[in-house]
Amino acid sequence: MHGVLLLDKPLGLSSNQALQRAKWLLRADKAGHTGTLDPLATGVLPLCFGAATKFSQMHLEADKGYETTLRLGIKTSTADAEGEVLSERPVDYSPELLEAVLQRFTGHISQIPPMHSALKKDGKALYEYARAGIEVERQARDVVIYAIKQLQSPANTAHTAINLRVDCSKGTYIRTLGEDIGEALGCGAHLSALRRVRTGNFDAGQCISLDALEAMSEDERLACLLPVEALIPAFVPVTLDSDNAARFLTGMRRRGAWADEAHVAVYAASPKALLGTAHVKGGELIPVRLLSPLEISETLGQQMALEQSLKQSNATLAPAA
Numbered sequence: 001m002h003g004v005l006l007l008d009k010p011l012g013l014s015s016n017q018a019l020q021r022a023k024w025l026l027r028a029d030k031a032g033h034t035g036t037l038d039p040l041a042t043g044v045l046p047l048c049f050g051a052a053t054k055f056s057q058m059h060l061e062a063d064k065g066y067e068t069t070l071r072l073g074i075k076t077s078t079a080d081a082e083g084e085v086l087s088e089r090p091v092d093y094s095p096e097l098l099e100a101v102l103q104r105f106t107g108h109i110s111q112i113p114p115m116h117s118a119l120k121k122d123g124k125a126l127y128e129y130a131r132a133g134i135e136v137e138r139q140a141r142d143v144v145i146y147a148i149k150q151l152q153s154p155a156n157t158a159h160t161a162i163n164l165r166v167d168c169s170k171g172t173y174i175r176t177l178g179e180d181i182g183e184a185l186g187c188g189a190h191l192s193a194l195r196r197v198r199t200g201n202f203d204a205g206q207c208i209s210l211d212a213l214e215a216m217s218e219d220e221r222l223a224c225l226l227p228v229e230a231l232i233p234a235f236v237p238v239t240l241d242s243d244n245a246a247r248f249l250t251g252m253r254r255r256g257a258w259a260d261e262a263h264v265a266v267y268a269a270s271p272k273a274l275l276g277t278a279h280v281k282g283g284e285l286i287p288v289r290l291l292s293p294l295e296i297s298e299t300l301g302q303q304m305a306l307e308q309s310l311k312q313s314n315a316t317l318a319p320a321a
Contacts, residue, residue, distance in 0.1 A: 067164070068193060106148055
């Protein structure tokens with residue numbers, strides 16, 4: 001099983017729990033995800049199977065988009081609805097103040113990672129320290145908030161809750177951003193809802209839920225998989241003939257009239273198949289990450305089996321003459 005499944009992660013499951021359910025439904029041997037979503041978060045979670053796991057790390061660098069509900073006036077220990085209430089303050093702000101605060105947090109900003117996060121220190125996740133009542137020193141990290149847009153507020157919440165759309169760079173902690181916005185407004189805040197609506201070139205409209213996946217046949221589930229190369233859409237394609245493709249797969253550099261490129265997706269000409277990634281320097285195509293001959297063969301076989309299944313389905317559904 002090789003490919004990428006765009007899962008709409010449900011509320012209440014960890015990213016790994018969602019991955020394991022999808023892995024079981026697809027009868028996959030090897031699987032991984034491209035970035036953790038908290039159990040209280042929903043939305044876009046690309047899952048990688050088989051050969052796609054070799055390129056999952058590249059997608060961790062992708063920009064993200066989130067929609068979140070910020071509950072004002074209440075600060076919690078985890079900056080979300082799971083934590084203990086630390087303080088409550090009255091909420092009093094003007095639209096002009098809110099707009100000014102949102103502008104203040106747009107652009108290059110510095111964040112201190114929250115204690116309740118999966119970031120590791122000395123081999124342990126920060127949330128493990130937090131659960132033990134230990135706070136450790138964290139280094140601030142620079143992130144980019146490309147845009148913060150206020151969406152329509154939740155019904156019957158007056159000024160106590162606001163909905164925001166945030167587009168940001170990798171590594172941004174939306175819980176920390178929400179908490180900082182609350183402090184800037186003078187009332188404190190925590191996230192009561194969080195949904196990832198975009199990661200890289202994938203958006204929520206492309207995703208499938210676990211319930212929908214479970215209701216499908218095996219062939220229908222297979223048809224939901226995107227090809228491995230969906231993880232590297234911006235890579236410059238280079239196609240090799242059979243002789244050069246075989247040599248490239250052994251790790252040998254190839255020479256050609258290629259311009260220097262940092263990120264290249266290398267394909268075999270016939271049959272058309274992804275061989276791996278490379279970079280070009282001084283006319284040399286230098287392998288970076290390669291698929292194995294077995295992975296390539298299985299990917300082609302998977303594609304042929306799916307095409308055959310679709311033909312049979314169309315033949316069954318076609319009206320009699």
